Amino acid sequence: MKKEDLINLVNRPEMISGIYNYCDRWCERCSFTSRCANYAISEQNQSEQKSDPENKAFWDELHNVFQLTLEMVKDSAEEFGIDLDAVDLGNYEEDRKKLEELTMAHNCVRWSKDYITYVNDWFDSAKDLIEEKGEEWESKALLGMPESNIIKETNNLNDIIDVLRWYQYQIHVKLRRAIHGKLEEVDEPDDEFPKDSDGSAKVALIGIDRSIAAWGKMLSFFPDKEDETFKNLVLLEKLRKITEKEIPNARSFHRAGFDDK
Ligand code: SF4
Numbered sequence: 001m002k003k004e005d006l007i008n009l010v011n012r013p014e015m016i017s018g019i020y021n022y023c024d025r026w027c028e029r030c031s032f033t034s035r036c037a038n039y040a041i042s043e044q045n046q047s048e049q050k051s052d053p054e055n056k057a058f059w060d061e062l063h064n065v066f067q068l069t070l071e072m073v074k075d076s077a078e079e080f081g082i083d084l085d086a087v088d089l090g091n092y093e094e095d096r097k098k099l100e101e102l103t104m105a106h107n108c109v110r111w112s113k114d115y116i117t118y119v120n121d122w123f124d125s126a127k128d129l130i131e132e133k134g135e136e137w138e139s140k141a142l143l144g145m146p147e148s149n150i151i152k153e154t155n156n157l158n159d160i161i162d163v164l165r166w167y168q169y170q171i172h173v174k175l176r177r178a179i180h181g182k183l184e185e186v187d188e189p190d191d192e193f194p195k196d197s198d199g200s201a202k203v204a205l206i207g208i209d210r211s212i213a214a215w216g217k218m219l220s221f222f223p224d225k226e227d228e229t230f231k232n233l234v235l236l237e238k239l240r241k242i243t244e245k246e247i248p249n250a251r252s253f254h255r256a257g258f259d260d261k
Contacts, residue, residue, distance in 0.1 A: 009044070010037045019257035022199040024207060026166055032257050103180040108246060111239050112172035112204070118232050119168045122225070129222055133157065157221055163214040167207035171239070174204035178247055194253060201243055201250035208240045 009015075020038035023030065033039045050058065077084050103109055137150045181197035215233050219226060243250065253259075 005044075006041065009040055012037075015040075016257040016260075019255075022203055022253070022255040023258065024166070024170060024203055035257065099180065099183055102183055103176060106179045106183075106246075107242055108175045108179050108239065109172070111235060111242070112175045115232070115235050115239065116168055116172055118235060119164060122228050122232060125228065126222060126225055129224065130157075133221065156217070160214045160217050160221070163210055164218070167211045171204050171207045171211070174200045174207065175239075175243065178204060178243075178250070182247060195249070197247060198249045198253040199255065201247040202253040202255065205240065205243055205250055208236050208243070212236050212240070 014035050015037045016032065016035045019032055019036050023032075023036075027033060027036075027039055027042075030036070030039070074084065134154075137145075137153060141147065141150050178197045178201035181195065181200065185195060185197060212233060215229055215236070219229050222229070
């Protein structure tokens with residue numbers, strides 16, 4: 001895609017600026033695909049898929065540009081009397097490690113990581129039951145249950161599984177970003193700009209809410225798995241509560257497009 005085409009696409013009047021910044025990236029289920037520049041670009045790129053040799057040429061060219069740019073930076077630095085080797089990064093590495101440790105130790109991050117494991121365990125242990133459910137519906141079809149009912153039931157179950165699997169990892173990724181951002185923001189002055197930590201936490205909270213609803217529906221399909229399902233629900237509820245407490249402005253964060261009236 002050429003630079004001018006990209007600019008024209010992003011500036012199309014129907015596009016909602018920045019809508020893709022705080023979405024859940026589930027484009028297949030998104031009602032804003034026609035107003036999202038990110039979606040339009042990825043669609044366009046897919047239709048312009050390059051062959052392997054073309055891709056190799058692209059990366060080779062980029063590497064050459066990288067080398068040229070580095071040389072330009074060195075020349076300019078010399079011209080302005082800047083010693084690039086003397087750039088003081090201060091305690092950057094130490095601070096970064098500390099921040100990462102604090103982030104990973106936070107309950108939001110630890111519990112959302114546990115949730116990933118819980119979901120995998122649930123699906124591993126429910127494999128046979130899910131198969132049996134399919135067989136049960138096949139038998140019902142043979143006994144005369146209308147095909148439309150069976151399709152509806154199957155689609156319902158598949159939708160629930162899709163929702164749970166979609167947010168399973170995303171909740172953790174978004175909370176990790178939110179907590180990391182919040183810890184970083186501690187030293188920054190409070191300004192009027194929306195905070196990325198609030199936006200990331202909001203996306204996580206939406207994933208949590210939808211997952212809670214999906215587990216609730218799952219209970220009606222597999223009542224035998226009540227204990228394990230409740231274990232997941234309790235963890236999600238704890239996660240929901242602690243996220244709202246730790247990042248109190250998350251719910252009111254305004255996401256372009258999605259939260260417009
Ligand atoms: S806003 Fe919708 S279409 Fe755009 S990237 Fe997000 S999910 Fe996909």
